[in-house]
Amino acid sequence: MQTLQKRDQSVIWHPFSPLKNMPEPIPIVKGEGVYIIDESGNKYIDGISSWWVNIHGHAHPYIAEKIYKQALQLEHVIFAGFTHYPAVELAERLLPILPGKFSKIFYSDNGSTAAEVAIKMAIQYWWNKSNNEAPVKKKILAFEHSYHGDTFGAMSVSERGIFTKAFHNYLFDVVFIDTPTADNIDQLTSFIAANGHEIAGFIYEPLIQGSGGMRMYDAGLMDILLETAKQHEIICIADEVMTGFGRTGKIFASEYMQVKPDIVCLSKGLTGGTMALGITACNDKIVDAFTTDDRLKTFFHGHSFTANPLACSAALASLDLLQREECKASIKNICEQHSNFLKVLNQKHSPVVKNIRQTGTIIAFEISIGKDEYLNTVNKDFSRLMMQQGVYLRPLGNTVYIMSPYCITTEELQKVYRALLGWILLIE
Numbered sequence: 001m002q003t004l005q006k007r008d009q010s011v012i013w014h015p016f017s018p019l020k021n022m023p024e025p026i027p028i029v030k031g032e033g034v035y036i037i038d039e040s041g042n043k044y045i046d047g048i049s050s051w052w053v054n055i056h057g058h059a060h061p062y063i064a065e066k067i068y069k070q071a072l073q074l075e076h077v078i079f080a081g082f083t084h085y086p087a088v089e090l091a092e093r094l095l096p097i098l099p100g101k102f103s104k105i106f107y108s109d110n111g112s113t114a115a116e117v118a119i120k121m122a123i124q125y126w127w128n129k130s131n132n133e134a135p136v137k138k139k140i141l142a143f144e145h146s147y148h149g150d151t152f153g154a155m156s157v158s159e160r161g162i163f164t165k166a167f168h169n170y171l172f173d174v175v176f177i178d179t180p181t182a183d184n185i186d187q188l189t190s191f192i193a194a195n196g197h198e199i200a201g202f203i204y205e206p207l208i209q210g211s212g213g214m215r216m217y218d219a220g221l222m223d224i225l226l227e228t229a230k231q232h233e234i235i236c237i238a239d240e241v242m243t244g245f246g247r248t249g250k251i252f253a254s255e256y257m258q259v260k261p262d263i264v265c266l267s268k269g270l271t272g273g274t275m276a277l278g279i280t281a282c283n284d285k286i287v288d289a290f291t292t293d294d295r296l297k298t299f300f301h302g303h304s305f306t307a308n309p310l311a312c313s314a315a316l317a318s319l320d321l322l323q324r325e326e327c328k329a330s331i332k333n334i335c336e337q338h339s340n341f342l343k344v345l346n347q348k349h350s351p352v353v354k355n356i357r358q359t360g361t362i363i364a365f366e367i368s369i370g371k372d373e374y375l376n377t378v379n380k381d382f383s384r385l386m387m388q389q390g391v392y393l394r395p396l397g398n399t400v401y402i403m404s405p406y407c408i409t410t411e412e413l414q415k416v417y418r419a420l421l422g423w424i425l426l427i428e
C-alpha cells in the first residue's frame, strides 16, 4: 500500500507549489483546537490558523454541530429566486456590526470572489450612473504590495510580481500607490485629487497588508487618504478578508478609521475557517445605483454555491463564539502576550531580526541574514525546525509572523515564542 504522500503526489496539484521536486506534503488526520495532528500522532500548534481562517481553532464542536444540524435540514438551494433562514439571519446579524452603515450583503464563495464582486460593483456603479455608457470614472486605485486574491480581477488589483507575471498582458490597468506615511501623505492626496475624476474605486487592506508581508500602516494617515478619496467620489472598498473578525484586536480593522468604506469584503474567519464563504457588503450609495427598473443595470453575477446554507450556519455559529466574553478575553490576552514578546525581541537586539511590529493578534518581523537565496533555503529549514518544536509557522518570504487561533493559551503562545527564539539563536 502506498503512503498518502505518494498517492497525493500522483493525483494532486497543490496551491502555490511547484509540480517538480515538490516536498512531500504532510498528511494531517485531525484538528483539535489550536492543534493539527499528523498520521503519526505528532501535534503542531497551528500558528497561522491554516492560512488565517481558523479563528476559533480546529474542529470546534459548537460549529460542527450547527453545520450537522443544517445539513440534515437543507444543505443547499439555488439562491436566485429562493432564500433561506441561515442567509437572511447572517446578513441581519452582520449588517449592524459592520464598520459603517451598510444595507445589503452579497454572498460568494471565498476571499478572491468577495474582492472580485466588490471591484465589479464599483465599476458597474459608474456604468449605471452614466446610463450604460462607458463612464469617465473607470480606473481602480490599489496599494503597492496589496493582495486581494488569485482570480483575474483580484489579481489585477494585487501587487504585480512572480505570482502574476504570466498574466500581465491580460490584467486590467490599475493605478498603484504606496501605503500612507508621514513623508508621502501630501503627495498621495495630491495624486488622488489630480486623478480622482478617472478613478472609480479604491481597494485596500485596512491597517495591515497580509500576503504582501504583514505590512502595517497608520490609521490616522489612512483616514486622510480615505477622506480625499471620498471628496473625489471614489468608491472605497475595504478588503477585510484577513483583518476581519477580531484579527486586529477590534472586530474589523476599519473600526480604527473614522472614514468608513462603501463596500467591505469578508471571508476567511467568517465561518471560523470551516466552510468556504465570501461576503461583499454595500452601503445605500451602491445599492441605490442598482435599484432601478432598467434590467440592464442588474448586477449579473452569481455562483452555484452562493449563500450555501451550511456555510451561512457555520458563520452564524462562528459569530456566536466570537461574541462570547471568553473569546474577547482570549483576543485581549494574545494582544498583550504579543506586545510583551515584541519587547523581548526588541531588547535582544538580534542582528538578524528587523522591523518587529504588531497589530492586535498579529506579530511580525523580518529576518535579514544577507543572503539572496534566503527565500528558498531558510524557509524550508525554518518550517522543519519549527515543526520539530511542535509549532507550525509559514513565513512570507523573509517575513516571519504569528496569527494563531484565538483559543491559544498563554502556555501555548509561550511555546511558539520559545521555538522562535531558539531558531533566531541558531541563525544568528
Ligand code: PLP
Pocket: 110, 111, 112, 113, 115, 147, 148, 149, 150, 205, 210, 211, 239, 240, 241, 242, 243, 267, 268
Ligand atoms: N483578500 C485578502 C486581504 C487576502 O488576504 C486574501 C487571501 O489571503 C484574499 C483576499 C483571497 O482570499 P481567498 O484565498 O479566500 O481567495
